[in-house]
Amino acid sequence: MLRLLYRWLLCLHPPYFKRRxxxxxxxxxxxxxxxxxxxxxxADGSFSLVRQWLLRSEYWEEPTHQTASDGVPLFYTFDNFxxxxxxxxxxxxxxxxxxxxxxxxxxxxxxxxxxxxxPDVRAENSLPHVxxxxxxxxxxxxxxxxxxxxxxxxAGAVRTRNTFPQIGMGKARxxxxxxxxxxxxxxxxxxxxxxxxxxxxxSNSEPAGQRTIQLPHPSGKYGVSRIAYDWIDKARRENYAxxxxxxxxxxxxxxxxxxxxxxxxxxxxxxxxxxxIARNLKDVPSNDIEEAxxxxxxxxxxxxxxxxxxxxxxxxxxSERFPVLIFSxxxxxxxxxxxxxxxxxxxxxxVVASIEPTxxxxxxxxxxxxxxxFKPQWQPGAEPPPTGETWQQFLDRIRAFDxxxxxxxxxxxxxxxxxxxxxxxxxREAAPFAGRIDLRNIxxxxxxxxxxxxxxxxxxxxxxxxxxxxxGGIAEEAGLPAKPSMWIDVYHEPATxxxxxxxxxxRKEWEKFHRAKLAxxxxxxxxxxxxxxxxTIKIPGTDHYSFTDSPVLDAESEEDLDRAVRSLxxxxxxxxxxxxxxxxxxxxxxxxxxxSSAGITLEKYGRAQ
Amino acid sequence: MKQDLSDFLPLSPxxxxxxxxxxxxxxxxxxxxxxxxxxxEGQYKLGPGTLYDNLQKLISRKLVQEIGRRPDDDDSRRRxxxxxxxxxxxxxxxxxxxxxxxxxxxxxLQTPKPRRS
Numbered sequence: 001m002l003r004l005l006y007r008w009l010l011c012l013h014p015p016y017f018k019r020r021x022x023x024x025x026x027x028x029x030x031x032x033x034x035x036x037x038x039x040x041x042x043a044d045g046s047f048s049l050v051r052q053w054l055l056r057s058e059y060w061e062e063p064t065h066q067t068a069s070d071g072v073p074l075f076y077t078f079d080n081f082x083x084x085x086x087x088x089x090x091x092x093x094x095x096x097x098x099x100x101x102x103x104x105x106x107x108x109x110x111x112x113x114x115x116x117x118x119p120d121v122r123a124e125n126s127l128p129h130v131x132x133x134x135x136x137x138x139x140x141x142x143x144x145x146x147x148x149x150x151x152x153x154x155a156g157a158v159r160t161r162n163t164f165p166q167i168g169m170g171k172a173r174x175x176x177x178x179x180x181x182x183x184x185x186x187x188x189x190x191x192x193x194x195x196x197x198x199x200x201x202x203s204n205s206e207p208a209g210q211r212t213i214q215l216p217h218p219s220g221k222y223g224v225s226r227i228a229y230d231w232i233d234k235a236r237r238e239n240y241a242x243x244x245x246x247x248x249x250x251x252x253x254x255x256x257x258x259x260x261x262x263x264x265x266x267x268x269x270x271x272x273x274x275x276x277i278a279r280n281l282k283d284v285p286s287n288d289i290e291e292a293x294x295x296x297x298x299x300x301x302x303x304x305x306x307x308x309x310x311x312x313x314x315x316x317x318x319s320e321r322f323p324v325l326i327f328s329x330x331x332x333x334x335x336x337x338x339x340x341x342x343x344x345x346x347x348x349x350x351v352v353a354s355i356e357p358t359x360x361x362x363x364x365x366x367x368x369x370x371x372x373x374f375k376p377q378w379q380p381g382a383e384p385p386p387t388g389e390t391w392q393q394f395l396d397r398i399r400a401f402d403x404x405x406x407x408x409x410x411x412x413x414x415x416x417x418x419x420x421x422x423x424x425x426x427x428r429e430a431a432p433f434a435g436r437i438d439l440r441n442i443x444x445x446x447x448x449x450x451x452x453x454x455x456x457x458x459x460x461x462x463x464x465x466x467x468x469x470x471x472g473g474i475a476e477e478a479g480l481p482a483k484p485s486m487w488i489d490v491y492h493e494p495a496t497x498x499x500x501x502x503x504x505x506x507r508k509e510w511e512k513f514h515r516a517k518l519a520x521x522x523x524x525x526x527x528x529x530x531x532x533x534x535x536t537i538k539i540p541g542t543d544h545y546s547f548t549d550s551p552v553l554d555a556e557s558e559e560d561l562d563r564a565v566r567s568l569x570x571x572x573x574x575x576x577x578x579x580x581x582x583x584x585x586x587x588x589x590x591x592x593x594x595x596s597s598a599g600i601t602l603e604k605y606g607r608a609q
Numbered sequence: 610m611k612q613d614l615s616d617f618l619p620l621s622p623x624x625x626x627x628x629x630x631x632x633x634x635x636x637x638x639x640x641x642x643x644x645x646x647x648x649x650e651g652q653y654k655l656g657p658g659t660l661y662d663n664l665q666k667l668i669s670r671k672l673v674q675e676i677g678r679r680p681d682d683d684d685s686r687r688r689x690x691x692x693x694x695x696x697x698x699x700x701x702x703x704x705x706x707x708x709x710x711x712x713x714x715x716x717x718l719q720t721p722k723p724r725r726s
Contacts, residue, residue, distance in 0.1 A: 017661070017665065020661075020665070021638075021657075021661040021664070021665070023686040024637070024638045024639075024657075024661070024686060024687060024688060025638075025657045025658075025661060026686070027639065027684050027686040027687055028638060028639045028642070028657045029657075031639060040656070041656065041657065044656035044657060044658040044659070045657070045658055047656075047658055048656075048657075048658025048659070048661075048662060049658075051658070051662060052662070056662070056665070059665055059669070
């Protein structure tokens, strides 16, 4: 064995050296006593190999001393040159080594789009305007389009195809440089895009923003109605207000099942008081509005987004009591920007109370005409960080920013539960759902920062039964509730090179941080006292915004729209399955066995198993 | 052809030992290794890699000649090497140089003995 190795080492030597001394060296090897001496010789042979190749290039070939008799040097030609078998083996070994080295190196390439789940860092870190800041470029004329593929009648039986088109990885919508995308798209260019992308919609002559967009229709058997409340919590002061006597005031939309069909009621506005908000924004540059509200902002403010939600219709007749879900949106996003998802859930027999967290939402209008715009002085990632800030300090800064928001939002949720309880005995005029809500089965539900608030409220409020956190990550400082929980995580872009450069951290160090974070999350979920489900969606095009209406409103093509609708169907199906199991005590086949296919992974921890 | 011997000097330890071994007579590679070990009383061990690397150099600079195989050897793979006249001259020049070095060193090291007080 050792002899074979030694022979092989000798074979790898430069040809001239090998021919001249190879046999002799082997004969010396044969004389070596014992395997220790032989091992020494192998080491010696290895050194020799390196030395001969690296330092003795003048001896690689046989010295040619021949000169023709007349003094003219002879020239060699390479006719009929055939590499020796040894050279071929050398080449093969070298190629394999190089190939492996390159493969290993690819991982560390700066621009390689590593396909990596990133569930526990909220996207707001780099995207201050959740959901509404969606930089797709062409508002789509989708009138009637969802009727073709937006019928969500099959939402219960989710189809997960393997053939999702691998487009762009949502690059156009990623938050690292939305401004650039916005600026790059001139209005005339949009029109061209939409003409080419949507040749058959029939109303391409309309200017951008003058289109009417119909959101996908809900799938369930119930119709959907909505009523808005302006509630003031006398027990809490408003932290953002300068006057210490100002109390916390929030707008809450309560969505409840109704008889489907139009009846006498009017459809509700997609964005309540859109005109008042638009007036409030009249001095704001359109670029800033677009950044905050998405590229379909003109469509939204002009009331051209059509929903399936009616205004103040009577509740669905009967005596059935519907479980209650309190919904908190992502940071800066109005809760109405989740209309598709909320309608879908309500249509399957739930009452959803969605909160507009005043001052933290892009803008909210109150019934008396006041509009309160977004207030926070500082958003993580929105401004250049302090010079010399390390990655850890960056994370700490985000955490310090998030923690009080989570507490305020969780208190909002508890306050809404109080208010719903108080409405139980009021008349049908004040609350069409009075007497029909099941206050013993309350769930909290939220997206992004709202997801964390939902978990927090569920942990501290004994009236809640379960919570669902949609891509909000785990708040490191807070504990997990002793009740069933569900976590829906989607793919997140890794930190950008610019971010890494600002915080002077290498990609490798960042990955180390990231892995530690994933491991910590995993450990916490395992220890989750109430048991939990975690759904991880890694489907191209499904990202942090897939819970909102933005991908539908901003879809640039049929394909975009199709993916947006299917992501929403998938999310809705799992959301309903979870709450059906926890609040309606129904069988939930979707949750019963761990799935891992087509980019969807369902894991169960603790008592959920 | 007259060559300036100082081009070759000083010799590296390995070269010096190899030339010294061959000064005793024609020898094959393994013989040289054993001779080097004997000369240095086992303190300097020459591996085959280093040996043949040096032999390659010495042959190309014509200090050593390869005289091929010997029919009387047990191992037909062995080749014998011989010190050329140039090699002998270089070795002599090196020994003379070392001699000077040694003499100089001895002079320097004859320092007065420290007195006890």
